[in-house]
Amino acid sequence: MRIFLAGIMQGSHLGAVMHYQGYREQLRELLQQHLPEVEVYDPLADHQLSLDYTDEMAREVFLNHNRMCGQVDVLIAFVPEASMGTAIEMWEAWRANRVVIAISPLTLNWTIKYCSHLVYVDLVSFQADLASGDLAAKIAAIQARFGTGTN
Template sequence: VNTDMLNQSSSTEEEVAWCRQQRSPEDFAAAVGPFILSLGLEDTGRNLVAPGCPESYYQTGVAYKDRPAWANGFGPFCPAREDEPPGKKPRTSEGRPRKYFISGVMLASKKKLKEDEGLVPQNYRQQIADALRKADPAAVVVDPLEAVKARAARSGVTIVDWNKDDAAVKSAFNDVVDMVRECDVIVSNLPEASMGSAVELWEARRAGLKIFTISPMADNWMLRSVT
């Protein structure tokens, strides 16, 4: 943090220049203050890195015997509330065919779902399915869009008709999220942000699925947290 004390301790022009590149006290307080206030008794003894600090400044903690990684040296800040549930293990197919969930942008940021202004192009779904089956001939591919279309068809309506009924939308969305939890792998195509896909990916993380994302949004925190 670029404080007066830090500047006074600098003896060369290079050190002074380095100090000026650091965050101001105001920026530091704005970023770190809420983080500190969010900590609880369960975080006692943890080595936590303040938000915004370069990872290169710290040595990643390494688990040793019965001591978890966060108790050995410095590591990326991880308060107790972000711990993985106890006993959680990666999902495996255990000899059965793997189930792959195809996630991705549908409506995107469009405000309305209309007959003449439908979903964004969905051809990526078939492309992903083809690639999965080529890599894993026994793959069971779960496409939520096809599942929702089939459900609407059984009711004698289209997705656009169904979209007018809040209860139907809620039920269908919950069913899609349930489908995620039953799979082993999720592949999400996100050329742009998608609120529905974000929920799918977060649930996939909670359920222990292997997660792959295809996206140009390299700085998106949610994608970086789950992929």
């Protein structure tokens, strides 16, 4: 199973600065521990210096990541506050019938609410469902409904 790890990077910052990215390692570790067969793609891992990219390079990376979101099996979006880039990634996965999982307290936000198959209000609730095996079963059921996935 291929998972795209989406999540807030720049958010609403006006300058060339990123939000704390520690959630990425935490999610990767959790996924590898409980679903060792998954392949996790973290867009930041290969683009740590993305804030310094030329406009041409940044556009290429941005558009490529959005294409990837429609090709993976699952997109996990960490959205503690609004994130335009993450919203686009969620939309691309959603419209391609990929499983979209949001980890966000923004449960009334329309992107979170209507472009996610599953919503967890925090990492703790996500981890509990992952550790119990319930998350894997929910993913499989959603994939069966849409006829997608490469399990």
